[in-house]
Amino acid sequence: xxxxxxxxxDEITKKYGYLEALKKVSFYLDRGEFLSVFGxxxxxxxxxxxxxxxxxxPSSGQIFFDGIKLSDLPNDFRRNFGVISHQPFLYENLSAxxxxxxxxxxxxxxxxxxxxxxxxxxxxxSERKSDYVRNFSRGMLQRLSIARSILHDPEIILLDEPxxxxxxxxxxxxxxxxxxxxxxxxxxxxxxxxxxRGYDLASKIAIMKRGKxxxxxxxxxxxxxxxxxxxxxxxx
Amino acid sequence: xxxxxxTIFYIVEKDLLLExxxxxxxxxxxxxxxLVVIVFSFIFEPGAAYKDNLxxxxxxxAIIFSGVLGLxxxxxxxxxxxxxxxxxxxxxxxxxxxxGKVFSNFLFLxxxxxxxxxIFMVFYNINIFANSLMSxxxxxxxxxxxxxxxxxxxxxxxxxxxxxxxxxLLLLPLMIPIILAGIQCMNIYILGDDVxxxxxxxxxxxxxxxxxxxxxxxxxxxxxxx
Amino acid sequence: MKLSALIDALTFLAVAxxxxxxxxxAPVENVMGxxxxxxxFHVASAWISFFAFFVxxxxxxxxxxxxxxxxxxxxxGSAEIxxxxxxxxxxxxxxxxxxxxGTWWTWDPRLTTTLILWFIYVGYLMxxxxxxxxxxxxxxxxxxxIIGFIDVPIVFFSIRWWRTIHPNVMQKGGGGxxxxxxxxxxxxxxxxxxxxxxMLVKTAVIKHMFRRYEKIASNKGET
Numbered sequence: 001x002x003x004x005x006x007x008x009x010d011e012i013t014k015k016y017g018y019l020e021a022l023k024k025v026s027f028y029l030d031r032g033e034f035l036s037v038f039g040x041x042x043x044x045x046x047x048x049x050x051x052x053x054x055x056x057x058p059s060s061g062q063i064f065f066d067g068i069k070l071s072d073l074p075n076d077f078r079r080n081f082g083v084i085s086h087q088p089f090l091y092e093n094l095s096a097x098x099x100x101x102x103x104x105x106x107x108x109x110x111x112x113x114x115x116x117x118x119x120x121x122x123x124x125x126s127e128r129k130s131d132y133v134r135n136f137s138r139g140m141l142q143r144l145s146i147a148r149s150i151l152h153d154p155e156i157i158l159l160d161e162p163x164x165x166x167x168x169x170x171x172x173x174x175x176x177x178x179x180x181x182x183x184x185x186x187x188x189x190x191x192x193x194x195x196x197r198g199y200d201l202a203s204k205i206a207i208m209k210r211g212k213x214x215x216x217x218x219x220x221x222x223x224x225x226x227x228x229x230x231x232x233x234x235x236x
Numbered sequence: 237x238x239x240x241x242x243t244i245f246y247i248v249e250k251d252l253l254l255e256x257x258x259x260x261x262x263x264x265x266x267x268x269x270x271l272v273v274i275v276f277s278f279i280f281e282p283g284a285a286y287k288d289n290l291x292x293x294x295x296x297x298a299i300i301f302s303g304v305l306g307l308x309x310x311x312x313x314x315x316x317x318x319x320x321x322x323x324x325x326x327x328x329x330x331x332x333x334x335x336g337k338v339f340s341n342f343l344f345l346x347x348x349x350x351x352x353x354x355i356f357m358v359f360y361n362i363n364i365f366a367n368s369l370m371s372x373x374x375x376x377x378x379x380x381x382x383x384x385x386x387x388x389x390x391x392x393x394x395x396x397x398x399x400x401x402x403x404x405l406l407l408l409p410l411m412i413p414i415i416l417a418g419i420q421c422m423n424i425y426i427l428g429d430d431v432x433x434x435x436x437x438x439x440x441x442x443x444x445x446x447x448x449x450x451x452x453x454x455x456x457x458x459x460x461x462x
Numbered sequence: 463m464k465l466s467a468l469i470d471a472l473t474f475l476a477v478a479x480x481x482x483x484x485x486x487x488a489p490v491e492n493v494m495g496x497x498x499x500x501x502x503f504h505v506a507s508a509w510i511s512f513f514a515f516f517v518x519x520x521x522x523x524x525x526x527x528x529x530x531x532x533x534x535x536x537x538x539g540s541a542e543i544x545x546x547x548x549x550x551x552x553x554x555x556x557x558x559x560x561x562x563x564g565t566w567w568t569w570d571p572r573l574t575t576t577l578i579l580w581f582i583y584v585g586y587l588m589x590x591x592x593x594x595x596x597x598x599x600x601x602x603x604x605x606x607x608i609i610g611f612i613d614v615p616i617v618f619f620s621i622r623w624w625r626t627i628h629p630n631v632m633q634k635g636g637g638g639x640x641x642x643x644x645x646x647x648x649x650x651x652x653x654x655x656x657x658x659x660x661m662l663v664k665t666a667v668i669k670h671m672f673r674r675y676e677k678i679a680s681n682k683g684e685t
Contacts, residue, residue, distance in 0.1 A: 016597055017596055017673045017676075018531075018674050018677035019676070019680060050462055053325060055321075055324070055325065056462040057461060057529065059529065075327055075328060075329055076327045078327040081325065085318075087321060087322075088317050088318065089317065089318050089319055089321070090317050090319070091250070091254060091319060092317060093258045093313075094250075094253065094254060094257070098253065102246065102250045103326075105242075105246045106243065106247075106323065106326050107326060107327065108327075148322075388605065392602045392605060395602070396593050397594070398588075398592050402588065402589065402592065405584070406585040406589065406606060408581075409581040409582050409585065409610075410582065410609065410610065410613045412578055412617050413616045413617055413619075416621065417620060420624070436623065437623075440616070447616075451608065452609075455608065458526035458527060459526065459601050459602065459604070459605045462597060
């Protein structure tokens with residue numbers, strides 16, 4: 001009976017020529033954990049997400065999902081990931097609904113219409129369903145982008161500094177969605193600069209510096225008032 | 237296999253839908269191809285006898301030059317908004333995403349040709365179908381080869397600092413076999429020569445299409461990996 | 463260190479020997495006269511320009527499949543050297559052609575294909591110049607290196623079907639060449655190959671060192 005971890009990284013190194021973005025990074029995550037990853041620029045946080053979402057192949061080391069090597073898994077495995085990043089991943093000249101329908105088809109979703117209505121509801125864009133994305137305000141764009149990323153109900157959500165540039169309304173909605181997903185036992189990994197928010201939402205905390213993980217612990221072991229000091233100590 | 241084909245289908249469907257709404261790609265190609273057709277006509281004295289030997293080349297030039305513009309525009313639509321990255325993250329074969337774009341571009345080019353060819357025939361007083369319907373074959377085969385290499389290199393050049401000039405700079409030398417073969421065939425059909433003479437050129441284009449489809453299918457995943 | 467100095471010396475020697483053979487040892491050709499001697503360097507350069515692109519082609523595969531940038535350094539270095547020899551072919555060709563055939567450019571399949579190769583080389587180098595990210599630069603130029611190389615023979619055949627004028631020296635089984643000329647040709651080929659290798663090794667080493675420098679510089683930049 002395997003008690004394999006959902007995600008396990010084993011000495012992952014990623015080199016670009018001589019530049020080592022990730023140096024023998026190892027950790028594991030159980031299902032349902034919310035990992036917030038902090039660190040200065042160039043620490044390798046984005047590279048870590050790219051390796052997890054298979055946008056990049058590691059130079060050495062292995063990644064395991066439920067005990068199986070990532071390199072052995074078929075393309076279809078990527079449906080378990082939802083990625084939220086700076087790019088909106090939307091077509092300007094299509095409506096909100098058309099955008100979601102397209103990605104729904106690509107992901108092979110059943111009952112696409114129902115899912116779309118559901119998700120638009122969650123991001124409070126139901127009345128804008130048939131509007132063209134090019135007419136959306138920035139905040140609306142961000143919310144639709146979130147909707148697109150989790151339309152297929154991914155098991156693992158990867159977020160790369162999702163709150164940057166988000167307006168109040170969109171931030172609020174994103175936090176609610178993340179909390180809801182966490183309650184539904186989704187596994188979430190979020191890279192963020194926002195210490196407070198990242199700490200609040202997390203169940204596990206990691207700090208990276210120069211391609212290495214210099215801190216990794218359960219949030220329950222870190223008192224809130226101490227966290228900022230710990231972070232500053234680790235990154236200097 | 238079925239998923240591969242449906243991925244291609246959905247992408248083509250989406251591109252056609254987008255084009256229907258914005259009409260950016262086909263219209264700009266069309267305007268430019270017609271412009272080329274008209275501007276090049278100043279090369280000849282009206283009614284010159286030798287013109288029939290040269291107009292096949294002009295048709296292909298119109299298609300190629302305007303096609304380069306359209307390919308650039310088409311790929312730009314995919315890149316702004318980061319949609320190409322989203323597709324590469326999706327649980328589909330990455331090369332299927334590529335071939336989806338190839339077929340979309342192929343259809344856009346064909347649409348442009350469907351209008352350019354009759355207008356070309358009017359301006360140069362020539363019927364490329366009079367002696368043989370094989371003109372359709374050479375246009376189809378040549379356009380496919382153009383779409384395959386053009387889509388790959390438009391993806392590559394859209395990421396450079398000089399994207400408008402990069403695509404023709406890279407693509408035109410590589411396209412020479414198709415350009416040469418396409419013109420040879422078109423001349424044969426226009427001048428009413430023995431159609432059998434065109435078969436070796438058609439085979440060349442066919443081989444070109446197959447070879448590069450296979451090569452890109454094999455290496456595409458590695459090219460787009462970060 | 464010592465080894466590279468040895469190779470440099472050998473190269474220098476080989477080129478000197480080739481020069482001797484071309485200008486002094488080899489007989490003056492009856493019909494074409496002294497200008498024919500350009501042939502030895504023209505053909506040798508042509509051989510190198512195609513061989514260099516072949517090296518780029520092979521290394522491009524390794525770049526894509528192994529992600530190791532040393533192959534990118536060799537591929538791009540080979541292209542930079544290859545284009546030099548390609549340019550030599552395109553300059554010596556017309557210089558030779560004009561007195562012999564009375565025209566600078568003959569649309570001969572081999573020379574024309576070399577011209578196309580030159581443009582593909584230029585595309586490759588321009589692409590690299592205008593791509594900032596290391597990773598994209600390596601992968602995208604690898605794609606061009608592979609597709610460009612496969613394209614070249616297709617270009618050649620299509621142009622050959624279209625035209626033919628070039629005197630086919632090799633096809634006559636060297637029969638059109640005096641044995642001394644054949645020897646000189648092979649010595650030129652050998653000398654130029656050594657020259658190419660020397661230049662390639664130096665170029666690749668410099669590029670590799672530059673990457674190491676960049677890494678150190680970027681490390682220093684962090685607090």
